[in-house]
Every structure is written in structure tokens, then in C-alpha cells.
Amino acid sequence: MTEKQEKIINSALTLFAKEGYTATSTSKVAKHAGVSEGLIFRHFKNKEGLLQAILQQGEARIKELFIPILTSEDPKEVIRLTLEMPFSVTESEFEFWKLQFKLKWELEYNNPEKMQPLQQALMIAFQKLGYEIPELEAEFIIVFLEGISTAIIKDNMSDKLKFKEFLIQKYKL
Amino acid sequence: MTEKQEKIINSALTLFAKEGYTATSTSKVAKHAGVSEGLIFRHFKNKEGLLQAILQQGEARIKELFIPILTSEDPKEVIRLTLEMPFSVTESEFEFWKLQFKLKWELEYNNPEKMQPLQQALMIAFQKLGYEIPELEAEFIIVFLEGISTAIIKDNMSDKLKFKEFLIQKYKL
DNA sequence: TATTTTTGCAAGTGATCACTCACTATTAAA
DNA sequence: TTTAATAGTGAGTGATCACTTGCAAAAATA
Structure with a gap:
């Protein structure tokens, strides 16, 4: 190069x-x-x-950012790290992260299977925590992640720190 | 015309x-x-x-689709109608709905204030229901709505009906 | 050192872009 | 029925598009 x-x-x-x-x-x-x-x-x-x-x-x-989530044995940590991910994207990765979202809509780049290992890990985490329908709880998080990411990239979130704490409290993490 | x-x-x-x-x-x-x-x-x-x-x-x-939500006095109905919205977009409105999302990323069309009346209505609804932090609950729904919409437009949702029922159950609506 | 391969540039290529212009057909008002 | 305004066309416009070509400089290999 x-x-x-x-x-x-x-x-x-x-x-x-x-x-x-x-x-x-x-x-x-x-x-x-x-x-x-x-x-x-x-x-x-x-x-x-x-x-x-x-x-x-x-x-x-x-891919490296996913490793700690996918290897953790602690279910609460899996969920917490997942929810915190969009809040902890570094300045240097921000452009690439934004490009991913732009391409998803501009070209019809559609590979939801990229999220599947994470969704699977979340499902197991919710299972361990005794949630009633762990598959749907996991899908809920994945769907929600898209919303958080958009709000952060577009800078539409009133107070990122408060929102993050709200999420952690909601899932008792 | x-x-x-x-x-x-x-x-x-x-x-x-x-x-x-x-x-x-x-x-x-x-x-x-x-x-x-x-x-x-x-x-x-x-x-x-x-x-x-x-x-x-x-x-x-x-705008007409928002009227029933914004005029309802029943807090549970406000939340339910909001969450159901992305699931009930008709075939004829689908193209326009998709265009809105494309433009948000392709051009830098960014008007989150369009959602503010809805967010306000949600906040009041959560207040009536005695939620602890109604502002954040309302923002949570707005953020989540973006995720659901994307999943539906991109056809990434495993089972729309099941997911919708899961949401209604989650908020006890 | 001689030779080959890779890196780089300037000046092109035809195709397509958003948009204009001169002109005709249709409609509506006087 | 004459006049004026609007609707519609088709052949252009220069600018810009992704991409190519011919050739020189530099680097790697022999």
C-alpha cells in the first residue's frame, strides 16, 4: 500500500x-x-x-469491536456492551460508521446477517437472565440499535449520557 | 395539476x-x-x-396519520398507535415513506423537529401512566421507531406480527 | 549496472448530466 | 372568433461523468 x-x-x-x-x-x-x-x-x-x-x-x-461482546460469559455484560457500542464509537471510526448507514440506503447494501452473531449472543444472554421470550428481546435490541445509531450520527439525541444511563437502568445492568 | x-x-x-x-x-x-x-x-x-x-x-x-394519535386522551392508546404506525403503512404510502429515509441519508435532510409533536404527546402519555422519567421514555420510543421503520422497509424483521404483539405486551397496552 | 515492473501523470475518450430554446398544439379568456 | 396564455415537444447546450491511453519517472529485480 x-x-x-x-x-x-x-x-x-x-x-x-x-x-x-x-x-x-x-x-x-x-x-x-x-x-x-x-x-x-x-x-x-x-x-x-x-x-x-x-x-x-x-x-x-x-470486527475487533465485536470480540469482547461475543466472548463474554456474563449476560449482563453482553447486553451492556451492546447498548454502549453506539455511544463509544471513536472519532476515527465515525466516518466509516456513517458511510455504512449511507450505503445501506443509497445502494441497496442489505446484509442483516452481519448482525446475527451479536443477535445470537444477546439471545443467550436474555435466556440466562430468565427473560420469557429471549429471541424477541434480542431482536428488540438489534432493532433499537439502528435507532440509537441514527440518532447519534444525526446528532438528534438530547443528552447522550443521560440516555445511556436510562438504558442501563431499564435493563438493570 | x-x-x-x-x-x-x-x-x-x-x-x-x-x-x-x-x-x-x-x-x-x-x-x-x-x-x-x-x-x-x-x-x-x-x-x-x-x-x-x-x-x-x-x-x-x-400529517393526517398523526391526527388520531395527537388528539387521543387515552395514554395507552397514544403509545399503542405510535408503536403500530410503522406496521400499518399502506402499500400506496410505502414508496414515499422509503423516500423519506433515503433522503435523510443521501442529502442531509435533517428535521427531527417533525417528530416533536409526537414526542410531546408520548411524554404526556407516560406521565399520565406514572412512569418515572417520561421525557426519556418518550425519546426512547422515538429512537426505537427509527429502528422499526428501517427493519420493516428493509424487510429485516423475522415476524412482524409477533414483534408487534411483543411490543404491546412489553408496554402492557 | 542493465532490465523489468510498478507508480504516476496529463490529456484525452464517449456518454450522460441538468437544463435551455425555438417552436407547435391546446386551452381559455376577451 | 380573435387573442393570449399555458402545455408540450425535440433538438440542442456546455459541463461533468467514469474511465482510457501513451508515456515518463521511480523502484525493484537481475
């Missing part, structure tokens, strides 16, 4: 997350990265290839 | 909701509607004007 190659990926991530994939031209990416437009196609074949490179690189980073 | 004008609006709504606003060209809209491309600009000035016409027309229809 050359220095210019990384600059292209970073610029593209920034612009795709801000303006959207379709609305961002390859010439804009090149200008932002300070390289010739042709170089994008030399390295990534086409615009779609550039996007895939960004996604591949980002998903590798995201 | 001429017949061709309506055809343009309907075609644009369909295509914008399916392919996205930026990715849908005015020539595509014209072809789908069976009119000349120039007519779009005669009637709506530009592409943005066409979008605004769609939004204006749709929002008028949507």
Missing part, C-alpha cells in the same frame, strides 16, 4: 461519508487526495473497486 | 424511492412518465423543484 494509495482511500472515505457515493466524483476524490485522477483507476480498477477497498479495510477494524 | 404533471410526480417518486435522488436522471423520469424531458423543467423549474413538489404532496398525506 503506497502513500498515495492510502491518501486516495482516506479522501474517498471522507467524501463518500459526507456527500455520498454517487454524488462524489472520482475527480473530486483525486483533487482532495492530491493525486491524478488516473491513479485511482490504476490502483482500484474502477470507482466500485475503490469503495470495496474502503469497506474491506473498515470491516476488518470493526 | 395536469395529467402529465401527475405522471411526472408519480414516476419521480417511484424512481427516487427505488434508485435514489442523485442516481435518478431527469431523462429517466421523463421516459418513465412518457413525456418529454423539457416538460419537467417547464412545470417544476429544476430537479430540486420536482423533489420539493413530491415532498410537499406527500407530507400533506402523512
Whole structure:
């Protein structure tokens, strides 16, 4: 991975997350990265290839965030870590996180199965805690996660800290 | 409103909701509607004007769906009707509903204040029911609504009916 | 050191973009 | 029935789109 190659990926991530994939031209990416437009196609074949490179690189980073949740034996910790996740996305991951949501609507990128290991872990956690319908409790959290994430990315939440504490209290974690 | 004008609006709504606003060209809209491309600009000035016409027309229809919730005196009914809303979007409103979500991410259309009357009504409902922190309970529902809507539009919900019943039971409605 | 491979750029390519313009057909008012 | 306004068309416009090509510089390999 050359220095210019990384600059292209970073610029593209920034612009795709801000303006959207379709609305961002390859010439804009090149200008932002300070390289010739042709170089994008030399390295990534086409615009779609550039996007895939960004996604591949980002998903590798995201996967690590799931490890502590999926390996925990304590059911309350599983639920707490899951609910806290959207509140603890770092500045550096924020752009990639936002891009994921944009792509879900802009292109028809639909892979809910990405969430399934988490949903399974949540179900087991609720089972351990004696909830009546653990599958639906787990699905409830997954569905709710989408709402929290949107509210945080769009900065529509009145008080993040208060809301987080409210959730923890609601599930007695 | 001429017949061709309506055809343009309907075609644009369909295509914008399916392919996205930026990715849908005015020539595509014209072809789908069976009119000349120039007519779009005669009637709506530009592409943005066409979008605004769609939004204006749709929002008028949507507002009516909120009336029964906002006028109800029964707190349990307020909450139940709110939670049931995403499950009862009719076939004919589905496209417009989907478009709303697409635009929220594609363009930076961000007007959370549209939800505020509903959030206020929910807060009062939770207050009447004696909940400890009614403001956060109301915000919780609003945030959750985003998640349910996404799951339904993207068809990611295992069993809509079961999930709806689960929600009603959860709030003892 | 000589040769090959990779990296990079500038200047293109045709296609498509949103939009305009000159003009005709239809409708409505005078 | 004449006049004026509106509805509608089709062939354009320059700008921008994703992408290609030819060639030079740099780096890696021999």
C-alpha cells in the first residue's frame, strides 16, 4: 500500500461519508487526495473497486469491536456492551460508521446477517437472565440499535449520557 | 395539476424511492412518465423543484396519520398507535415513506423537529401512566421507531406480527 | 549496472448530466 | 372568433461523468 494509495482511500472515505457515493466524483476524490485522477483507476480498477477497498479495510477494524461482546460469559455484560457500542464509537471510526448507514440506503447494501452473531449472543444472554421470550428481546435490541445509531450520527439525541444511563437502568445492568 | 404533471410526480417518486435522488436522471423520469424531458423543467423549474413538489404532496398525506394519535386522551392508546404506525403503512404510502429515509441519508435532510409533536404527546402519555422519567421514555420510543421503520422497509424483521404483539405486551397496552 | 515492473501523470475518450430554446398544439379568456 | 396564455415537444447546450491511453519517472529485480 503506497502513500498515495492510502491518501486516495482516506479522501474517498471522507467524501463518500459526507456527500455520498454517487454524488462524489472520482475527480473530486483525486483533487482532495492530491493525486491524478488516473491513479485511482490504476490502483482500484474502477470507482466500485475503490469503495470495496474502503469497506474491506473498515470491516476488518470493526470486527475487533465485536470480540469482547461475543466472548463474554456474563449476560449482563453482553447486553451492556451492546447498548454502549453506539455511544463509544471513536472519532476515527465515525466516518466509516456513517458511510455504512449511507450505503445501506443509497445502494441497496442489505446484509442483516452481519448482525446475527451479536443477535445470537444477546439471545443467550436474555435466556440466562430468565427473560420469557429471549429471541424477541434480542431482536428488540438489534432493532433499537439502528435507532440509537441514527440518532447519534444525526446528532438528534438530547443528552447522550443521560440516555445511556436510562438504558442501563431499564435493563438493570 | 395536469395529467402529465401527475405522471411526472408519480414516476419521480417511484424512481427516487427505488434508485435514489442523485442516481435518478431527469431523462429517466421523463421516459418513465412518457413525456418529454423539457416538460419537467417547464412545470417544476429544476430537479430540486420536482423533489420539493413530491415532498410537499406527500407530507400533506402523512400529517393526517398523526391526527388520531395527537388528539387521543387515552395514554395507552397514544403509545399503542405510535408503536403500530410503522406496521400499518399502506402499500400506496410505502414508496414515499422509503423516500423519506433515503433522503435523510443521501442529502442531509435533517428535521427531527417533525417528530416533536409526537414526542410531546408520548411524554404526556407516560406521565399520565406514572412512569418515572417520561421525557426519556418518550425519546426512547422515538429512537426505537427509527429502528422499526428501517427493519420493516428493509424487510429485516423475522415476524412482524409477533414483534408487534411483543411490543404491546412489553408496554402492557 | 542493465532490465523489468510498478507508480504516476496529463490529456484525452464517449456518454450522460441538468437544463435551455425555438417552436407547435391546446386551452381559455376577451 | 380573435387573442393570449399555458402545455408540450425535440433538438440542442456546455459541463461533468467514469474511465482510457501513451508515456515518463521511480523502484525493484537481475
